[in-house]
Amino acid sequence: xxxxxxxxxxxxALINVIAxxxxxxxxxxxxxxxxxxxxxxxxxxxxxxxxxxxxVVGGAITTAFISVYSKTAxxxxxxxxxxxxxxxxxxxxxxxxxxxxxxxxxxxxxxxxLSSEAMALTSNLFVLMAPATFFLALAMALSGLHNVHNNxxxxxxxxxxxxxxxxxxxxxxxxxxxAYAYGLGALLGSFFMLAFLVTYIRKQAIMPFRIxxxxxPEITRFVKMALPIIFGGATIQFYFIIQRIxxxxxxxxxxxxxxxxxxxxxxxxxxxxxxxxxxxxxxxAKAVNDGDAQKLTKAYQQGFHMPCTLLLPATVFIFxxxxxxxxxxxxxxxxxxxxxxxxxxxxQVFSFGIFALALNTYVTRFFYARENAYLPIGMNVLSVxxxxxxxxxxxxxxxxxxxxxxxxxxxxxxxMLLLLAAAKHKLGLVVSSWRGIxxxxxxxxxxxxxxxxxxxxxxDSHVWSxxxxxxxxxxxxxxxxKWSGGMKRG
Numbered sequence: 001x002x003x004x005x006x007x008x009x010x011x012x013a014l015i016n017v018i019a020x021x022x023x024x025x026x027x028x029x030x031x032x033x034x035x036x037x038x039x040x041x042x043x044x045x046x047x048x049x050x051x052x053x054x055x056v057v058g059g060a061i062t063t064a065f066i067s068v069y070s071k072t073a074x075x076x077x078x079x080x081x082x083x084x085x086x087x088x089x090x091x092x093x094x095x096x097x098x099x100x101x102x103x104x105x106x107x108x109x110x111x112x113x114l115s116s117e118a119m120a121l122t123s124n125l126f127v128l129m130a131p132a133t134f135f136l137a138l139a140m141a142l143s144g145l146h147n148v149h150n151n152x153x154x155x156x157x158x159x160x161x162x163x164x165x166x167x168x169x170x171x172x173x174x175x176x177x178x179a180y181a182y183g184l185g186a187l188l189g190s191f192f193m194l195a196f197l198v199t200y201i202r203k204q205a206i207m208p209f210r211i212x213x214x215x216x217p218e219i220t221r222f223v224k225m226a227l228p229i230i231f232g233g234a235t236i237q238f239y240f241i242i243q244r245i246x247x248x249x250x251x252x253x254x255x256x257x258x259x260x261x262x263x264x265x266x267x268x269x270x271x272x273x274x275x276x277x278x279x280x281x282x283x284x285a286k287a288v289n290d291g292d293a294q295k296l297t298k299a300y301q302q303g304f305h306m307p308c309t310l311l312l313p314a315t316v317f318i319f320x321x322x323x324x325x326x327x328x329x330x331x332x333x334x335x336x337x338x339x340x341x342x343x344x345x346x347x348q349v350f351s352f353g354i355f356a357l358a359l360n361t362y363v364t365r366f367f368y369a370r371e372n373a374y375l376p377i378g379m380n381v382l383s384v385x386x387x388x389x390x391x392x393x394x395x396x397x398x399x400x401x402x403x404x405x406x407x408x409x410x411x412x413x414x415x416m417l418l419l420l421a422a423a424k425h426k427l428g429l430v431v432s433s434w435r436g437i438x439x440x441x442x443x444x445x446x447x448x449x450x451x452x453x454x455x456x457x458x459x460d461s462h463v464w465s466x467x468x469x470x471x472x473x474x475x476x477x478x479x480x481x482k483w484s485g486g487m488k489r490g
Contacts, residue, residue, distance in 0.1 A: 012152045019160035026167045027263050028329055030182070033174060035334030036253030036260075036342060038118040043182045044259045045111055045118075046125035048244055049099070050133040050186065052237050053092070057230055058140025061088060063368050064226035065144035072218050082212040083219055085141060092137045099130035110241065113248035121179060128183030135190035136162075142197040145206065154200050158193045165189035228377050229368060238384050239408050246392055246404050253342065254401050260330060261346035261405070265318065265354050297429060300366060304359070304431040308440050309480035311355045313447045317473040318351040320455040321466060328462040342401075349405035356412040363419045366427060375422055383415035447476040 034040035065084060072080050099106060103126040107119060114122060139162075143155040169185035177184065201207065240262070247254040318325065323344040331340050364376045388411035395403035423429045432440070454472045459465040 012156050015153060015156035015160055019156065019163050022160065022163035022167050024263060026163065026170060026182075027260060029167070029171050031256070031260055031330045031335040031339070032333035034179070034256075035336065036256040036339045037334065038115060038252055039121065039179045040256035040259075041114070041253065042118050042121040042125055043179055044255055045107075045114070045244060045248075046122045046129050046183065047186055048241065049106060049110070049126070050129050050136065052241060053095070053133045054136035054140065054190075056237050057088075057092065058137045058143075060226045060229035061137070061141045062144035062147070063229055063365075064222050065141065066148055067225060067368065068218055068222045069144070069148050076216065076218060078207045079212065079214050079216065080218045080222075081145060081207055082210050083214050083216070084222065085138065085209075086211050086213050088137060088141055089134075092134050096130055096134040099133060100127055103127050103130070110245060111248045113245075113250075115252065118252070125179060125183045128180060129186045132186045132190035135187075135194045139190065139194040139197055142194070142201065145201065146197065149204070149206055151200065151204075154197070158196050161196050162189040162193040165192050225368075228374055239388065239411070242384070242388060242392070243404050243408065246396065247401065250401060253339070257339065257343040258346055258401060258404065260326070260343050261350050262408075264325065264329075264347050265350040266357075296366065296369075300363075300423070300429045301432060304362075305440070307355055307358045307362070308444065310477055311358055312444045313451065313473050313476050313480065315351050315354050316448045316451045317469060318354070319348050320451060321469050322347040322351070324462045324465045324469075328466055345402055346405045349402050349409060353409035353412045356409075356416040359416050360412060360419055363416075363423055366423060366429060370427070372426070375426065376419060379415055379418040379422065383411040383418070387411040387414050443480055447473075447480070450476065 030040050030043055034043070061084070065081075069077065069080065103123040104119075107114070107123045107126060111119075111122065139158060143158065146152075146155045166182070166185040166189035169188055170182040173181035173184065198209075201209075243258050243262070244255055247258050323340065326340045326344040326347060327337075330343070331337065367376045388407040391407040391410050392403050395406060399406065420431060431437070451469065451473055454469050457468065459468065
């Protein structure tokens with residue numbers, strides 16, 4: 001059983017890595033083509049709202065769907081799914097129409113600080129990208145249906161298809177359509193993602209597609225669970241919305257620099273936690289339904305040790321080698337040394353939030369599995385709209401763009417501490433004994449010292465600097481995983 005789980009997790013993780021690499025490659029190519037100019041700002045900003053709705057609404061639908069579907073009688077499952085899809089299609093369809101017909105309103109509402117040139121391009125791109133909202137939200141709902149049927153690889157593959165098409169169209173047609181190629185890429189990528197998921201639902205005869213709106217108790221439970229999760233998910237995504245709102249009032253290129261830096265820190269934690277939560281959440285929902293407290297506790301502790309041994313050494317590496325990382329990955333074409341100098345300090349600040357953001361994603365799933373969404377959501381709201389905005393407001397005049405990044409980091413750490421305390425007192429879940437935490441702290445401290453000492457070696461080449469520093473970090477991670485596994489067995 002354990003070997004099967006690890007094999008499945010490894011496969012899903014591999015597909016997610018490829019998908020994330022394609023998404024990340026898109027950001028690198030945008031940097032190559034447009035650097036930190038207003039065109040890059042516009043492409044990134046135009047996709048902010050569709051991506052926000054996709055992740056927030058789609059993520060909430062998937063989470064609530066899995067929890068309710070797993071407890072629904074077999075005779076009602078088709079009706080439940082058809083009603084969810086119909087209702088979601090109507091709501092997101094109306095929202096998409098509003099996006100398409102009044103794009104300037106939405107752009108001015110959220111990003112009024114953009115220059116007139118950037119605002120015009122962003123609004124036009126938004127018209128192209130807005131229909132992707134509809135396709136992506138429905139695709140996320142169908143991903144939940146595939147996950148409860150153990151089609152984890154298919155859902156991961158659908159994300160890969162989206163990122164691949166987005167990248168190929170955006171890059172391939174830039175010479176013909178300039179920045180508008182990325183608008184078309186988002187539209188076609190989302191369409192093919194949805195089509196792929198629909199095709200396999202039909203092939204596997206999982207359910208017939210029908211337009212239905214049937215009142216039933218399961219729908220009431222689903223809505224009661226999904227709505228607070230939507231708001232909770234929105235608070236997490238509001239980190240990125242708030243970053244771009246504040247950045248729009250700073251100099252040209254800050255939005256792009258902020259995006260490049262945040263993408264670098266999102267990548268390691270997103271690959272790990274997306275893979276873990278995709279596979280483990282349906283299992284958590286089933287464990288709660290079966291009353292298996294031991295299985296929940298074991299999963300919770302394993303989910304804490306893995307980010308510690310993987311992400312904390314990665315945090316030190318990213319902080320110490322931030323300038324080399326940005327120069328090696330981005331400094332080509334229109335992304336010059338000035339762009340690197342604007343981006344790498346933001347990467348250093350963002351790196352301190354990698355672990356907290358990953359753990360927050362994981363811990364909230366244990367609350368959702370028990371259909372207790374309000375407590376973690378309240379903590380998210382406090383952190384994002386309270387701590388985050390307070391830090392930015394107090395420091396932005398002195399620190400500029402770095403204050404925006406620091407707000408995210410401080411808020412995510414506060415949120416993590418609140419969630420861990422709530423999980424202990426409300427769910428009876430403890431991450432580890434004090435002895436275990438001490439051992440983890442010793443490992444992380446020792447790893448940090450070794451990575452820091454390695455970074456002091458004078459090397460002129462960005463490539464060799466990253467190879468040596470990355471090699472040391474990689475060996476430490478492998479040792480940490482082996483040691484952590486032995487500690488848990490012991």
